[in-house]
Amino acid sequence: MAKRWRDAPSPCIDICKYRDAGRCIGCGMTKPEKKSFKRLGGKAEKKAFFRELIARLGSRYDRWAHVYRRKCGKKDVPCPLDRLETRADA
Template identity: 65%
Template sequence: MAKTWAKAPSPCISVCKFRDEGRCIGCQMTKPEKKRFKRLKGKAERRPFFEMLRERLVARDRYAYWSRMYRRRCLKKAADCPLDKLEQPDGLDRAA
């Protein structure tokens, strides 16, 4: 699983309706966050972004739906899913 974080697809799941305080109802990202994600490089920048997003989705009770749809997106793009790495302690995540 080389470069899981660097090659991670955008957390966007193509719902794109901004109703929840300016956040998308599908992924809970704001428009500026969606743009910012494209500029994030590697594990050091992307992992904290996914952690923040996971907390936000859990707080809104949207994580189960989003994670299912995001895993499907990763499969379509033939990319390793970074959600698997979020469950591991930071020291065990060897892929960049």
Template identity: 60%
Template sequence: MAKIWAKAPSPCIGVCKFRDEGRCLGCQMTKPEKKRFKRLKGKAERRPFFLMLRERLEARDRWNYWSRMYRRRCLKKGADCPLDKLEGAEREARAA
């Protein structure tokens, strides 16, 4: 299952307009974060990155749009979507 994280496509959804305090309107990443994502390895580094990004997107009320577009991107690339793992862990934490 860790391969899901290692093979996760970039969170970029192809909007790439940097207006919100230097953050992309589509994914809320900064230019340095977009470059950094490529160097992140496996679950230990990528999962926290996605968690940080989710918080940022939720704060801007953009999570629903972004997650829909990101799932579409994963599907096009034939990659398992790591968002399923994030949401599954969240449901388990609520149930406990």
């Protein structure tokens, strides 16, 4: 059985255009955040990263979440968004 947080793919959804104060318009991450995601330690670090990212995305969350869930499905790994509280609670 795959570990949800260990196997979580990068939040990047392959748009990679940095217009929003150095943040990608697709996923909301900066270039250094994209590079450092794979080096995040365990569940707590990745969970905190996703929570911060979700808060940052604001009105773009729904579109990003849809594309990210599809990415997880294509990689055949459990989507970590299913384990986070709803966006309002995060």
